Amino acid sequence: MTKTKSNSAVEFLKQNLVLCGIVVLIIVTAIAEPKFVGAANLNNILRQLGPLPFAALGMTFVIIGGFIDLSIVGIISLVGVVTIGLIDPLGQVGALLAGLVLGAFLGWLNGFVLTACGAMTQAEVLFITYGMSSVYTALALIYTKSETLRIARSSKPYTIFTTLGSGNIGIIPIALIVFLLFLILMHLFHTKTIWGRAIALMGGNKDAAYLVGFNVKATMRLAYAINGLMSALASVALLSRVTTATATSGAGYETNAILCVVVGGTTLKGGKGSVLRTMLGVVLITLLGNCMNMLNLSTYMQTVMRGTVLVIAIWLDNRKEL
Amino acid sequence: MSAKANVNKIWAVISKQKAVVAIIALMVMMLFFDTTFYTPYNWLDMLRSTAILEIVAFGVTVAVICGGCDLSCGGTLCLGGILAVMMVNKGMPIWLAVIAALVSGAVVGFINGFLVVHQKTEPFIITLGMGMLLKGICQQLTDAHPLTCTSLEFMKLSNMKFFGTVPSLVVYMLVLFIIFYCIMRFTSFGRNCYAIGGNYEVAKYSGIKVVPIKWAAFIISGTVSALAGVLLASRMNTGSSVYGDTTGMLVNCGVVIGGTSFAGGVGGMVESFIGLFVIQLLTNCMNQLGVDGYYQRLFEGILIVIIIASDCFGRKLKRERV
Numbered sequence: 083m084t085k086t087k088s089n090s091a092v093e094f095l096k097q098n099l100v101l102c103g104i105v106v107l108i109i110v111t112a113i114a115e116p117k118f119v120g121a122a123n124l125n126n127i128l129r130q131l132g133p134l135p136f137a138a139l140g141m142t143f144v145i146i147g148g149f150i151d152l153s154i155v156g157i158i159s160l161v162g163v164v165t166i167g168l169i170d171p172l173g174q175v176g177a178l179l180a181g182l183v184l185g186a187f188l189g190w191l192n193g194f195v196l197t198a199c200g201a202m203t204q205a206e207v208l209f210i211t212y213g214m215s216s217v218y219t220a221l222a223l224i225y226t227k228s229e230t231l232r233i234a235r236s237s238k239p240y241t242i243f244t245t246l247g248s249g250n251i252g253i254i255p256i257a258l259i260v261f262l263l264f265l266i267l268m269h270l271f272h273t274k275t276i277w278g279r280a281i282a283l284m285g286g287n288k289d290a291a292y293l294v295g296f297n298v299k300a301t302m303r304l305a306y307a308i309n310g311l312m313s314a315l316a317s318v319a320l321l322s323r324v325t326t327a328t329a330t331s332g333a334g335y336e337t338n339a340i341l342c343v344v345v346g347g348t349t350l351k352g353g354k355g356s357v358l359r360t361m362l363g364v365v366l367i368t369l370l371g372n373c374m375n376m377l378n379l380s381t382y383m384q385t386v387m388r389g390t391v392l393v394i395a396i397w398l399d400n401r402k403e404l
Numbered sequence: 405m406s407a408k409a410n411v412n413k414i415w416a417v418i419s420k421q422k423a424v425v426a427i428i429a430l431m432v433m434m435l436f437f438d439t440t441f442y443t444p445y446n447w448l449d450m451l452r453s454t455a456i457l458e459i460v461a462f463g464v465t466v467a468v469i470c471g472g473c474d475l476s477c478g479g480t481l482c483l484g485g486i487l488a489v490m491m492v493n494k495g496m497p498i499w500l501a502v503i504a505a506l507v508s509g510a511v512v513g514f515i516n517g518f519l520v521v522h523q524k525t526e527p528f529i530i531t532l533g534m535g536m537l538l539k540g541i542c543q544q545l546t547d548a549h550p551l552t553c554t555s556l557e558f559m560k561l562s563n564m565k566f567f568g569t570v571p572s573l574v575v576y577m578l579v580l581f582i583i584f585y586c587i588m589r590f591t592s593f594g595r596n597c598y599a600i601g602g603n604y605e606v607a608k609y610s611g612i613k614v615v616p617i618k619w620a621a622f623i624i625s626g627t628v629s630a631l632a633g634v635l636l637a638s639r640m641n642t643g644s645s646v647y648g649d650t651t652g653m654l655v656n657c658g659v660v661i662g663g664t665s666f667a668g669g670v671g672g673m674v675e676s677f678i679g680l681f682v683i684q685l686l687t688n689c690m691n692q693l694g695v696d697g698y699y700q701r702l703f704e705g706i707l708i709v710i711i712i713a714s715d716c717f718g719r720k721l722k723r724e725r726v
């Protein structure tokens with residue numbers, strides 16, 4: 083009897099490793115540095131969430147679909163500079179919409195290239211999206227001539243971006259509210275709509291999805307288009323926060339997004355996972371960064387920690403299956 | 405009939421050797437421009453510029469042929485260079501510094517091998533995380549400053565010239581090429597690598613010691629990357645944590661472009677050499693023609709996408725024919 087009880091405790095630990103990690107992290111840091119639980123730091127953490135959760139949210143769908151996307155570096159950079167560049171000719175609403183449409187289009191283009199050449203394994207997808215990322219970054223460089231674009235330089239009003247970047251409702255940043263809205267939307271999309279289920283089915287078994295009669299190619303393009311759209315949102319969140327955009331501002335987001343998704347517990351093999359789990363991954367990674375800042379560890383050690391967490395998370399994830 | 409057969413034969417050769425076709429196309433194109441492209445100096449210079457990446461690629465190819473992949477080679481390269489410079493600056497003999505760097509690479513390869521081969525995790529995501537981890541370690545070691553080497557002897561390692569004209573890097577590259585070609589072609593280890601990459605289960609039941617051999621492939625990949633890092637540090641006379649940021653993806657891309665399949669079991673040193681040489685040749689051609697740096701990146705991305713996409717397309721056609 084006791085044995086089964088301890089087994090179920092272990093089982094619970096295994097299933098909710100990330101949650102336990104978050105709790106342990108909070109307790110340890112709160113004891114070592116009481117300022118950690120103060121209101122100022124809480125506000126800080128909420129702000130630090132910033133663009134990463136958007137990118138991770140989009141990446142979740144691609145990974146659930148059994149693929150991977152390295153091109154969000156390029157998408158975030160290109161959308162950022164184009165959005166700022168379009169504030170003057172189109173006005174702020176037009177620029178925002180154009181940026182989002184561009185992001186979705188670039189994502190769709192990835193999916194189109196992949197389906198057109200019939201890339202089916204993760205390795206092929208990895209390299210093609212890497213090439214696409216080079217192309218997008220190069221376009222951003224050509225567009226800006228590697229100058230830094232600033233929102234403040236545009237002559238039209240740009241209140242949407244400043245509100246999104248630094249506005250608050252009570253203690254909660256507006257960017258976070260927008261994100262929560264999208265989180266709920268995407269969760270419903272993933273669990274309740276036929277397209278969301280099709281993506282998961284495609285990740286589980288492509289041949290079965292094809293034989294059942296799903297249009298696998300269209301599903302794949304859809305997953306990538308969603309990823310592009312979410313990357314565009316991440317880009318808008320980023321440029322609103324820092325009020326500038328450069329042709330390399332997206333650097334590093336691809337690994338961090340994949341890190342959050344995988345740490346959250348979505349398997350790279352595809353088929354399993356959820357957007358809520360990704361959210362846990364994002365919280366863990368952001369908290370980890372914040373805790374290390376509070377404990378006065380160098381930024382470089384944070385990179386080491388992220389790498390270690392990624393390697394260990396994949397390892398544990400894999401052991402669960404054995 | 406025979407004409408048609410010939411056309412088919414030529415088409416088969418072309419579709420197999422896309423990288424060679426790209427090289428020939430670029431060389432023919434350069435005939436029409438009045439540049440210094442066709443001079444011995446330019447060709448030696450091209451070989452010297454590409455030597456470091458080629459050396460990394462030789463190691464990575466062994467891992468890829470075994471059905472693995474090593475994206476951590478950028479981090480290993482960085483770490484090897486920094487360790488060597490640090491030890492030489494402390495006054496240790498150069499041979500000891502080089503050996504220490506090689507050992508560090510071997511250790512990284514050993515850990516990669518443990519996680520990928522022994523624990524059966526997905527190679528590219530594990531090595532991606534490992535690369536991130538190593539990057540952090542490198543930044544921590546150097547405090548993100550470039551480390552200048554004080555020893556002239558160490559600098560001579562890759563800056564001297566044999567016979568007055570041939571740069572030493574080219575000689576190292578050729579020697580390593582011959583060694584690796586012979587290993588993969590004529591030793592049982594090399595042939596077993598192909599067998600493991602071709603079909604892991606069959607190789608296992610044929611009595612090949614699959615785990616140690618694949619593990620060794622990762623160790624070789626790490627060691628060779630570290631060696632390349634030492635040579636790069638000697639060439640630049642500095643060890644810096646910014647080296648190797650793009651090396652991981654670029655080298656693996658080059659290996660795949662050459663025709664070494666990520667599925668494993670196909671390809672070889674010649675293919676990898678050609679694959680990376682294409683990228684260098686493209687850069688050189690564009691430099692000769694005075695193409696803007698941003699457009700160079702664009703064309704590089706397009707080249708990667710086209711070659712890998714056409715590769716996928718060929719496999720797709722083959723699948724559908726069967």
